[in-house]
Amino acid sequence: MxxxxxxxxxxxxxxxxxxxxxxxxxxxxxxxxxxxxxxxxxxxxxxxxxxxxxxxxxxxxxxxxxxxxxxxxxxxxxxxxxxxxxxxxxxxxxxxxxxxxxxxxxxxxxxxxxxxxxxxxxxxxPMTLVARADFEPTDLKSLIEYAKANKDKVTYANAGVGAASHLCGMLFMSKIETVLTTVPYKGTGPAMTDLLGGQVDMMCDQTTNTTNQIKGGKIKAYATTTKQRVASLPDVPTAEEAGLPGFEVGxxxxxxxxxxxxxxxxxxxxxxxxxxxxxxxxxxxxxxxxxxxxxxxxxxxxxxxxxxxxxxxxxxxxxxxxxxxxx
CATH class of the missing domain: 3.40.190.150 (Bordetella uptake gene, domain 1)
Structure with a gap:
């Protein structure tokens, strides 16, 4: 039983x-x-x-x-x-x-x-390569020249190892064969805050975080990482148009x-x-x-x-x- x-x-x-x-x-x-x-x-x-x-x-x-x-x-x-x-x-x-x-x-x-x-x-x-509004270089070509000549002084912000901004920056530095001084943050939110405040020189970040700042003239945009221009940023050239082919990442x-x-x-x-x-x-x-x-x-x-x-x-x-x- x-x-x-x-x-x-x-x-x-x-x-x-x-x-x-x-x-x-x-x-x-x-x-x-x-x-x-x-x-x-x-x-x-x-x-x-x-x-x-x-x-x-x-x-x-x-x-x-x-x-x-x-x-x-x-x-x-x-x-x-x-x-x-x-x-x-x-x-x-x-x-x-x-x-x-x-x-x-x-x-x-x-x-x-x-x-x-x-x-x-x-x-x-898409990603955008951006810098503080008063950064000296005026376009991607002059940015690359400036970065190579001042690699120990130019600061690149990212959201930490493995973040999108880190990957994009790593690819950019590989393409221009120059290692810049990186400043890691705990997120692109605080990184963008310091970029807006001029505490760091440049970063690479998603359009979801940069579009409004670019349109408002608060940061300077050099290129997008896409094959075609981004519809919401028609005046920003692609990296290839600006002279850096192969710099593509979504x-x-x-x-x-x-x-x-x-x-x-x-x-x-x-x-x-x-x-x-x-x-x-x-x-x-x-x-x-x-x-x-x-x-x-x-x-x-x-x-x-x-x-x-x-x-x-x-x-x-x-x-x-x-x-x-x-x-």
């Missing part, structure tokens, strides 16, 4: 688990969702996240709370999400640093490709969930992301910031996973050649 009771209990437990899983997914989300941004508030990735989180929350019928967990080039926030319960209530919105950290960091607290489930790509943001963003999240929940999140990217306000705000939503084909788990894998392969040799690593 006891053996039968135990057996009945085990069978019932499995049956209950089977029923509760889909039922819970059907009710998802039943409470607010946290979306982790692995950088400080006020930066470009934070801006993208808040726009998308608001639109997705409206579609899902629950608030998506944005939480900034900065530090270690985005790996602290990513690590937190990797360890979170895979219930769909803790998500990560990360940029290209998700790919480069796989090579930059000797020891990561997670397996980049296998510690997450994928929701979809969000956007691919900072793509994607949404991730902890590994083991149910397919039903992931499907809801992907559908919500695709709906959010068609929201007129998101489209307009993205355009104002110099970017555009990802296509429906890209805003999928397969689209994001393929992008992440290819970007790891693309940046690994660049980082190894530069000999830049972090513990």
């Amino acid at each position: 006891r053996r039968t009771s135990v057996r009945t209990f085990v069978v019932a437990a499995f049956a209950t688990a089977f029923v509760i899983g889909p039922a819970a997914a059907a009710d998802y989300p039943a409470r607010p969702i946290t979306m982790v941004v692995p950088f400080s508030a006020g930066g470009p990735t934070d801006t993208v996240t808040r726009l998308v989180a608001e639109a997705m929350g409206k579609d899902l019928g629950q608030q998506i709370v944005v939480e900034n967990v900065g530090g270690a080039g985005g790996t602290l926030g990513a690590g937190r999400v990797a360890k979170a319960d895979p219930d769909g209530y803790t998500l990560l919105l990360h940029h290209i640093g998700m790919a480069t950290s796989a090579t930059l960091y000797r020891k990561l607290p997670y397996d980049t490709l296998n510690a997450f489930d994928y929701v979809g790509l969000v956007t691919d943001v 900072i793509w963003h994607g949404i991730y969930a902890p590994k083991g999240t149910s397919p039903e929940v992931l499907a809801k999140l992907t559908a919500s992301l695709q709906t959010a990217l068609k929201d007129p306000n998101v489209i307009k705000r993205f355009a104002d910031l110099g970017t555009a939503p990802s296509s429906e084909a890209e805003a999928t788990p397969d689209g994001l996973k393929a992008k992440l894998s290819s970007e790891i392969d693309r940046w690994a040799p660049v980082i190894k050649a530069a000999g830049v690593y972090a513990d």
Whole structure:
């Protein structure tokens, strides 16, 4: 009798688990969702996240709370999400640093490709090479000449190892074969504040963080890192137009969930992301910031996973050649 009771209990437990899983997914989300941004508030990735989180929350019928967990080039926030319960209530919105950290960091607290489930790509943001408003060089050619002649004096701000601004700067220095004095910050928000105040000379940052400052004449723009000019900055030449071919980099963003999240929940999140990217306000705000939503084909788990894998392969040799690593 006891053996039968135990057996009945085990069978019932499995049956209950089977029923509760889909039922819970059907009710998802039943409470607010946290979306982790692995950088400080006020930066470009934070801006993208808040726009998308608001639109997705409206579609899902629950608030998506944005939480900034900065530090270690985005790996602290990513690590937190990797360890979170895979219930769909803790998500990560990360940029290209998700790919480069796989090579930059000797020891990561997670397996980049296998510690997450994928929701979809969000956007691919152009970069701009900018400087304080009163910086002497007037165009990209004179900037390169000035940087080479004053490499020990020119200061380049970035948001820390692995940040988009760090990667863009690393590529720029590689292209001009000159190492500048770098000043790392905990985010592009404080870096931009010091650039505006004249405490540092230059930086490379996403249009989501620089467009309004460029239009307002508060900083000087030398080039964009795109093949074509950015629609919101028609007077800023591409790097190739300005005389630096091959200086191309876009900072793509994607949404991730902890590994083991149910397919039903992931499907809801992907559908919500695709709906959010068609929201007129998101489209307009993205355009104002110099970017555009990802296509429906890209805003999928397969689209994001393929992008992440290819970007790891693309940046690994660049980082190894530069000999830049972090513990």
